[in-house]
Amino acid sequence: MSSAEPTRRDFLYIATSTVAAIGAAATLLPLIGQMNPDASTVAAGAPVEVDLAPITEGQAIKVFWRGKPIYITHRNRKEIDAAREVDVTSLPDPQPDDARVKSGHDQWLVLVGICTHLGCIPLSHQGPYDGFFCPCHGSIYDTSGRIRSGPAPANLPIPPYDFVSDSKIRIG
């Protein structure tokens, strides 16, 4: 097999093992693919609509989209101002508040309520900034959901969403 010039025997062995290896690799596809989300899970991950009308100022509700808790907070003036007064460059994950809400809808903060540290669910209206506080490892977020202190590396993410009307959003 190690002679410089390949023989017919070598070619046969190489061809056979190549074809067998391709077959083995192809067999892995369904075995791996079956662990990806199935069609019903994908279909159930379709966008959801949320009516904002019943949410009063200062109130936060939790809805689920793709199995993730989504915090929808109706912020009051004080909370909005607190989020906007801070020097953005001083933040661990610098991001202005107006980049985290839809323009004209400053009072509505929509967040994926999953701590960016290790996936626990932060508590709403808690902590020194009265934003979010993660009880697992002490990460503290402000009223814009930005990380201020603690082990979490990033701000609470904003899910994809749009205002269908002034009082209705579509998440996803």
Add this chain to the structure above:
Amino acid sequence: MSGPSPNNNAWPYNLKTDTGALYEAPTYTPRKPIMRWMESRLPIVGLLYSTAVSYPTPRNLNYWWTFGAILTFMLGVQIITGIVLVMHFTPHVDTAFDSVEHIMRDVNYGWLLRYLHSNGASMFFLAVYIHMFRGMYYGSYKEPREILWILGVIIYLLMMATGFMGYVLPWGQMSFWAATVITNLFSAIPIVGDPVVTWLWGGYSVGNPTLQRFYSLHYLLPFAIAGVVVLHIWALHVVGQNNPAGVDPKSNKDVVPFSPHATAKDMFFLSVFCIVYAWFVFYIPNYLGHPDNYIPANPGVTPTHIVPEWYYLPFYAILRSIPNKLLGVVALFGSIVILALLPWLDTSKVKSAKYRPLYRQFFWIFAIVCVLLGWLGSKPAEGGYVIASRVLTAWYFIHFLIILPLLGRIETPKPVPNSISEAVLKKGSVAATLIVGAVGLIALVAPRAALAQDHDQPKPPQLKWSFAGPFGTFDRGQLQRGFKVYREVCQNCHGMTMLSFRNLGEPGGPGFSPEQVEAIAAEYIVKNAPDDRGDINDRSARPADRLPAPFPNEQAARAANGGTYPPDMSVIAKARGYERGFPQFVFDIVMQFQEAGPDYIVALLKGYEPPPAGFKLPSSTTFYNGYFPGRAIGMPKPLSDGQVDYADGSPATVDQYARDVAAFLTWAGEPHLEARKRIGFQVMIFLLVLSGLLYFTKKRIWADVHGHA
């Protein structure tokens, strides 16, 4: 650091060299320092080398000896696909059937994995039967291989238990009633029978506790099998393989190293075996199953004709042939246990049937008796079938208890060759090979001969379907028309709750656009999740929703339909069929016939006619239909000409409606049919190429051996 010495107990036979000295087995000598370091601490490479590389195998083994490797492969396939299926299956009476359909419909390649597993069980048993009959023909159970054989019988018993419990898991009608009948075998035990059965069930009848324990054990037992397989192979490697000549190898010229010789041969035949396996998986995946198992378990109704899977049929026939409950069960278990005694029941010193003219004839009689018992096991227990079962059951035991002990004393064997080399010069017959193949195939297909039916009931005409055959695809227009018929007619009484609206737009289906699917869904009302006040409101359906059932529950459905329950139609095309008869059912394998369901549906929908003179309908709410079992159906004639408007100009006739709705129901029951056939073709081409290459590789490897012979 040397590997195992040739005289340790992992090295079989007393092989001599030309000079008469003891032949030294090649051992593994690690060359790299790291391997030397490893080998002196854990000599696993050396162990593998001497068991799977240098291990001597008789040079005259024929292809019947490749089934050990095939069985190992099948055990692996069953364990891997099984572990994967478990990730998606829910072992609960309320959800088991649904979760199997979820696997078939939604899980990526779920249909493939499930069909590999369900047909894999059949292939596993096919291979084990060939393996066992090979052992019987060549006397592989005789001294010194008794323990090896008994371990094999234990594996076989464990396989039967595993296969049975696996069959229960989908929780269809056959699952439920198989569980009931088989567990009731234990009620035959005197005094403690009933408590034992209650204990097996975990209740007063087969129910959720039964399903869950079977699930647990079905997961456990394959690993027990794997453990006994290790012992089986260990025992094999101590005593060495038997061979067609039945004489032990005497010199190193009688053997070839396991690798590459036996490995190449095993690989080639395994690849050929996989072609058969793939044929079933991709083209006739439900051929070996039973339509009734696509009907969800119903503890209130036993199917009119219940039969086990084909691989248990001979034993089922033995059970039913004895008119006494306890003795029937004793005979059933006795017929398996007796196999373990075979090494002592066969008194002949000659191993191979090649040199036992009388035994060879009785072997074939026995093989045919087993196949016939299988056929009888699939027949109803009545009349001539019972008498035939009794005769053959008697023969089964006579073979073991009288013929085998006697033959060893009265038979004059032909001269046994002195050595394997001498035997190789006289080639065995190809005829025997062909006979074994034919018997194996008949054993596999015999049960199909047998859905019990009213014999003068007409057979549904066999229709031409666009989705039949290896390249079949659905006619999109026909599926859309069929869906229209379903919506305007069938849906008034029948649900299709396993179908989601989104399926209507998925590839391989009716091909509705996403907008059409949304619009169709929006016409249906489903229940929303509870709102803030806990009220459950209605909302329009979305593509992700399943089709809502027309009635909230079975009782409401019955109340609205004169006491008849209109079955859910999600898998109805797979849950219905008809007896194909001999020899048609044999051709069906080659012709890939899988369309008994749609044929039956069309025949039924068109089969309404006035009852013939002398036929009395059981009640005023039933109607005469020649194709319906019992001929009195609760559903009034559902279709009439002109009832549904077709926009595409297809004839608005009952015939066309029936064909269209049957095609639609076939798709609904098997939404990935097109993908299955497409992937099947690719797999077939691949396996043919691989088998060809492996054949030439094997030939090349064996060239020097055959050259010497």
